[in-house]
Amino acid sequence: MKALREIRRRVRSVKNTQQITRAMEMVAAAKLRKAQERAESARPYAEQMKGIVSRLVSHMPNLQHELVEKREVKNSGFLVIAADRGLCGGYNSGLLRFATSYMEDPAKTKITAVGKKVRDYYKRRNYQLFSTHLDIEDYPEWRRIKNIGQEVVQGFREEEFDELFLVYTEFINPARHDPRIVKLLPMEPVSEEPGKEEEKKGAKALYSFEPDEATIIHTLLPKYIENLIYHALLEAKASEHAARMSAMRNATDNADEMIENLTMQLNRARQASITQEILEVSNAAMAAEG
Numbered sequence: 028m029k030a031l032r033e034i035r036r037r038v039r040s041v042k043n044t045q046q047i048t049r050a051m052e053m054v055a056a057a058k059l060r061k062a063q064e065r066a067e068s069a070r071p072y073a074e075q076m077k078g079i080v081s082r083l084v085s086h087m088p089n090l091q092h093e094l095v096e097k098r099e100v101k102n103s104g105f106l107v108i109a110a111d112r113g114l115c116g117g118y119n120s121g122l123l124r125f126a127t128s129y130m131e132d133p134a135k136t137k138i139t140a141v142g143k144k145v146r147d148y149y150k151r152r153n154y155q156l157f158s159t160h161l162d163i164e165d166y167p168e169w170r171r172i173k174n175i176g177q178e179v180v181q182g183f184r185e186e187e188f189d190e191l192f193l194v195y196t197e198f199i200n201p202a203r204h205d206p207r208i209v210k211l212l213p214m215e216p217v218s219e220e221p222g223k224e225e226e227k228k229g230a231k232a233l234y235s236f237e238p239d240e241a242t243i244i245h246t247l248l249p250k251y252i253e254n255l256i257y258h259a260l261l262e263a264k265a266s267e268h269a270a271r272m273s274a275m276r277n278a279t280d281n282a283d284e285m286i287e288n289l290t291m292q293l294n295r296a297r298q299a300s301i302t303q304e305i306l307e308v309s310n311a312a313m314a315a316e317g
């Protein structure tokens with residue numbers, strides 16, 4: 028009887044857990060739909076702005092600007108975006124391993140951590156945390172994006188690090204989200220697609236600068252950095268919700284399998300108990316007759 032009670036208790040526990048995972052899957056699915064729409068709607072603007080700024084910089088060879096200036100790399104900065112919470116499968120661990128593979132020396136690496144998982148991961152490994160940003164909303168406020176952008180730009184200007192990389196997860200579809208690394212600073216021209224050399228040669232003629240090139244670039248580059256961070260956050264949020272939905276679905280399916288196995292154990296234990304009782308009654312009857 029004790030074994031039966033223990034199995035029944037385990038079945039109830041697994042069913043309660045399954046209710047939680049099923050509810051979390053539904054919540055993640057609802058959040059994913061909104062996050063996916065935001066990420067996909069932000070892509071055209073981000074891509075166009077990246078192309079325009081890159082072409083402007085590439086056609087200004089004599090441009091003197093601190094965000095374009097290349098210098099000897101003594102320290103590297105990494106802006107890493109992951110989740111504040113777990114229960115999303117290998118989303119956090121995969122991204123953090125990917126980011127760490129590009130870091131050579133912890134003593135010469137400074138981390139801007141966006142998300143508790145990023146902060147905790149690098150704190151345990153004795154990396155230098157340049158700044159920390161936690162509890163980012165599903166739809167990030169521009170004020171927070173601006174703060175992150177201003178911090179990393181100021182860190183580059185003050186030579187806290189001599190190059191800055193942005194690491195995040197790009198949302199492809201609910202079943203696929205790939206880690207990405209992008210060099211933010213110093214700003215570098217993006218290579219043109221094959222077959223667009225003629226377009227590249229004539230690109231400068233398409234722009235008329237007012238008041239002047241240097242002033243426009245000085246204003247545009249920090250906003251360009253903020254826009255890339257904003258787009259990366261939207262992609263990361265969509266990836267996080269997709270990973271959590273998938274993880275909770277797998278947990279729910281695993282709970283079904285566990286309940287099935289426990290039910291079989293319960294039936295076997297019940298049958299064994301009934302058989303034992305029949306044997307005891309039979310033996311008692313035979314003893315009475317004898």
